[in-house]
Amino acid sequence: MTEINTPPEPPEAKTIEIPETARTLPSGEREFMLDVSTSDLEVNMGPQHPATHGVMRILIRTDGEVVTGGQVHLGYLHRCAEKIGENVEWLQYLPYTDRYDYLSAMNNNLGYSLAVEAVMGVEIPRRATLLRTICAELNRIGSHLIAFGTYGLDIGAFTPFFYCFREREWMMALFEKICGARLTYSYIRIGGVFNDAPVGWLKEVERFCDVFEEKWQEYYDLLVVNHIFVQRTAKIGVITPEMAVDYGLTGPMLRGSGIDFDLRRDMPYMAYGEISKAGVYDVPLGRGEKGELGDCWDRVYVRVQEMMESIKIIRWCLGCIEDGPVIGDIPKVLKVPPGEAYVGIENPRGELGHYVASDGGKVAKRCRVRGPSFCNVAVLEKLLPGTFLADSVAIIGSTDVVIGETDR
Amino acid sequence: MNLMALEAATAGNAFTELLGGIAPEGTPTWALWLGAAGAGVGILVAFVSLVAMFSVWLERKVSAHIQCRYGPMYAGGWHGWAQTLADGVKLLLKEDMIPLGADKPLFMLAPALVLGAIFGALVALPLAPGFFFADVNMGLFLILAFSSLTTIGVVMAGWASNSKWSLYGAMREAAQVVAYEVPLGVSLFVPLMVAGTFSLTEASAAQAGWFGMHWFIFQNPFMLPAFIIFFIAALAETKRAPFDLPEAESELVAGFMTEYSGIRWSFFFMEEYAAMFLMSAVGVVFFFGGYHSPLTALFPEEATTGLLYQLVCAGTLIVKSFVGVFVMMWLRWTLPRLRIDQVMSMGYKYLTPLALVCVLGAAIWETIFA
Numbered sequence: 001m002t003e004i005n006t007p008p009e010p011p012e013a014k015t016i017e018i019p020e021t022a023r024t025l026p027s028g029e030r031e032f033m034l035d036v037s038t039s040d041l042e043v044n045m046g047p048q049h050p051a052t053h054g055v056m057r058i059l060i061r062t063d064g065e066v067v068t069g070g071q072v073h074l075g076y077l078h079r080c081a082e083k084i085g086e087n088v089e090w091l092q093y094l095p096y097t098d099r100y101d102y103l104s105a106m107n108n109n110l111g112y113s114l115a116v117e118a119v120m121g122v123e124i125p126r127r128a129t130l131l132r133t134i135c136a137e138l139n140r141i142g143s144h145l146i147a148f149g150t151y152g153l154d155i156g157a158f159t160p161f162f163y164c165f166r167e168r169e170w171m172m173a174l175f176e177k178i179c180g181a182r183l184t185y186s187y188i189r190i191g192g193v194f195n196d197a198p199v200g201w202l203k204e205v206e207r208f209c210d211v212f213e214e215k216w217q218e219y220y221d222l223l224v225v226n227h228i229f230v231q232r233t234a235k236i237g238v239i240t241p242e243m244a245v246d247y248g249l250t251g252p253m254l255r256g257s258g259i260d261f262d263l264r265r266d267m268p269y270m271a272y273g274e275i276s277k278a279g280v281y282d283v284p285l286g287r288g289e290k291g292e293l294g295d296c297w298d299r300v301y302v303r304v305q306e307m308m309e310s311i312k313i314i315r316w317c318l319g320c321i322e323d324g325p326v327i328g329d330i331p332k333v334l335k336v337p338p339g340e341a342y343v344g345i346e347n348p349r350g351e352l353g354h355y356v357a358s359d360g361g362k363v364a365k366r367c368r369v370r371g372p373s374f375c376n377v378a379v380l381e382k383l384l385p386g387t388f389l390a391d392s393v394a395i396i397g398s399t400d401v402v403i404g405e406t407d408r
Numbered sequence: 409m410n411l412m413a414l415e416a417a418t419a420g421n422a423f424t425e426l427l428g429g430i431a432p433e434g435t436p437t438w439a440l441w442l443g444a445a446g447a448g449v450g451i452l453v454a455f456v457s458l459v460a461m462f463s464v465w466l467e468r469k470v471s472a473h474i475q476c477r478y479g480p481m482y483a484g485g486w487h488g489w490a491q492t493l494a495d496g497v498k499l500l501l502k503e504d505m506i507p508l509g510a511d512k513p514l515f516m517l518a519p520a521l522v523l524g525a526i527f528g529a530l531v532a533l534p535l536a537p538g539f540f541f542a543d544v545n546m547g548l549f550l551i552l553a554f555s556s557l558t559t560i561g562v563v564m565a566g567w568a569s570n571s572k573w574s575l576y577g578a579m580r581e582a583a584q585v586v587a588y589e590v591p592l593g594v595s596l597f598v599p600l601m602v603a604g605t606f607s608l609t610e611a612s613a614a615q616a617g618w619f620g621m622h623w624f625i626f627q628n629p630f631m632l633p634a635f636i637i638f639f640i641a642a643l644a645e646t647k648r649a650p651f652d653l654p655e656a657e658s659e660l661v662a663g664f665m666t667e668y669s670g671i672r673w674s675f676f677f678m679e680e681y682a683a684m685f686l687m688s689a690v691g692v693v694f695f696f697g698g699y700h701s702p703l704t705a706l707f708p709e710e711a712t713t714g715l716l717y718q719l720v721c722a723g724t725l726i727v728k729s730f731v732g733v734f735v736m737m738w739l740r741w742t743l744p745r746l747r748i749d750q751v752m753s754m755g756y757k758y759l760t761p762l763a764l765v766c767v768l769g770a771a772i773w774e775t776i777f778a
Contacts, residue, residue, distance in 0.1 A: 041572060041575075043572045043573075049661065050657055050658050050661065051658050051659060064579070065576075065579075065580070065748055065749075152744065153658055154658045155658075155744040155745060156649060156650065156652070156656065156658060156743075156744045156745025157742075157743065157744035157745075158471070158475070158741055159474055159475050159741050159742060162475035162476060162477065163475075163476070166476055222742075223744070226743070226744060228650055228743055228744045228745075228746060229744045231746070231747075231750060232744060232745075232746070232747060232750075388747055388748065388749065389576065389659060389660075390653075390656070390659050390745075390747045390748065391747065393658055393659045
């Protein structure tokens with residue numbers, strides 16, 4: 001029993017020794033506990049969380065509001081899409097491609113079709129090529145609208161989301177008219193497209209372009225240059241150009257860091273070589289206008305500008321489209337000659353590559369997908385440490401990840 | 409409890425007068441006071457509930473029309489006016505859930521504390537010259553003190569929930585409370601100097617007259633900046649966007665309310681709307697003429713004690729306050745959310761010094777010109 005009247009011995013001054021068992025934080029520091037210290041809080045952001053855009057789980061370690069480490073866990077939506085590709089017939093696999101990046105299903109159809117066509121070496125009719133281009137670019141607009149709208153939600157602005165959905169609704173109605181589906185289209189087929197555009201459809205696309213250009217200014221004024229939005233996104237989650245290349249980022253994530261690389265122009269497929277030569281569109285790049293090069297604002301800016309560039313491409317296609325067949329000479333039961341091909345296309349999120357190999361049968365021997373979201377999301381672990389919790393949501397949103405495609 | 413003081417505070421209160429008129433001869437004063445207090449509490453609860461319900465409906469319609477939607481259109485017939493009522497019934501019938509690891513007493517106390525604080529604050533608000541629950545001579549202090557009490561409820565809820573997201577919300581609330589409470593209080597010194605009183609009834613009465621003539625906002629060039637500072641701080645006080653960090657749904661799921669459901673959750677919800685009304689009413693009383701309007705100025709001097717005049721005054725104050733509530737909703741559905749460090753730097757670095765400058769300027773102005 002201690003005497004109450006005698007003061008306790010003052011504790012000896014100790015040098016802090018970090019034990020061998022101490023954890024290493026993602027920031028490189030060693031974690032240690034003092035007698036009076038706060039401990040980090042580990043929290044699972046997801047799989048059910050409003051900011052993870054699906055069933056992504058991010059294990060975040062925080063010290064108060066500051067994130068000291070983050071680890072991305074994927075695989076909650078794994079559906080063996082690639083393996084299924086090796087078990088069903090060539091054409092039967094097409095609907096499965098709709099379902100990995102469900103926000104840009106047209107582009108997925110296109111990527112797979114181009115890969116199979118590259119093995120087969122078939123001729124695609126001109127009208128089909130242009131219809132494919134129009135659909136892919138329309139779908140790019142729709143996908144960027146979601147990316148931009150939900151990014152507004154992440155930052156706390158609700159209204160731009162609804163404005164984005166207003167235009168996306170029209171885009172989906174256009175697709176419904178051309179192929180009957182609103183989300184999983186399977187419109188672009190091996191050898192061309194499934195069906196010709198209905199009467200008046202191209203006129204309506206033109207009207208959509210006119211209206212969209214007007215509405216685009218609304219998004220720009222309401223959110224992109226909003227002072228609070230700029231404050232929240234500029235200088236946050238900076239990806240330097242070197243880092244972007246090292247992590248194999250593609251799409252707006254790469255161009256947001258100022259690297260001028262667009263598969264549509266640099267590895268042209270379909271009519272894009274012609275379009276690029278004609279100088280129809282520019283490739284928007286992040287310039288660090290509001291903060292540093294490669295911050296969240298730059299990535300959002302690139303996406304918003306790309307919507308307008310897509311409109312230019314659509315207008316060019318509408319200008320030169322002529323009547324004709326929409327599907328090449330493709331047999332009912334498709335047999336692909338032996339061979340292999342890898343085709344990468346510019347998906348709204350980056351390079352979507354399809355690798356297919358055939359041994360001459362009705363079923364693919366090998367079917368693999370290189371998903372842009374899957375590669376882009378890897379950079380999160382590097383970006384998250386040292387940010388605020390609110391910033392981490394902004395950074396996750398700026399990668400524009402679609403879980404269906406990371407997990408496939 | 410000093411009954412005499414309470415009696416003095418409620419003297420002139422419409423209920424005491426009314427009960428004094430109808431009660432039989434010889435009823436003791438304390439009975440009269442108790443009766444008046446009971447009636448007052450009943451009316452206050454009904455009033456807060458009605459204001460909150462109307463605000464919820466208004467928010468739905470405002471947000472819907474801002475976002476190119478219709479909002480509720482079916483419940484009750486005309487533009488879904490009964491939607492909140494239907495939701496209230498649903499919330500009332502929901503299962504009463506308390507998480508296993510939660511601190512049960514605190515968990516149950518928090519929503520009651522939050523809502524009770526708003527009731528307490530509304531006591532000092534005069535709707536009309538004779539239509540108030542208590543004429544507290546330090547009314548503004550009472551309101552600010554009670555509305556700060558809601559913060560304790562929020563922190564309590566966040567801690568008691570035993571959830572990490574709730575804890576983050578509570579932590580944010582505790583961190584940002586100092587940042588906005590100081591400019592909120594300091595900016596109100598400016599109208600206080602013009603009014604010369606803390607009492608809301610006296611401040612309202614001092615602004616009588618034709619349109620705007622005697623409104624405090626026009627009395628002094630420092631009133632407008634003070635009002636803007638007050639309004640920004642009031643947005644933070646009511647946890648509204650762009651300062652809705654404690655419940656930031658895209659970051660913290662629902663912040664301090666994550667584990668709450670059913671009627672307990674609706675208490676927090678009601679508190680938010682009642683607090684919006686309260687803050688905007690305080691702004692109206694201290695900047696925009698209280699219950700005075702051109703309509704009330706039409707009444708001749710002898711009619712100002714009549715019931716009609718009182719009702720017109722109350723209506724005026726409620727309409728003016730809802731204009732403020734509407735602006736708060738408008739901002740919420742337009743602006744993104746700030747980050748915690750931005751809220752704090754705004755409070756400490758900009759609002760507080762600016763508010764102090766306003767106070768200094770107003771003091772000099774009042775000394776020279778008034």
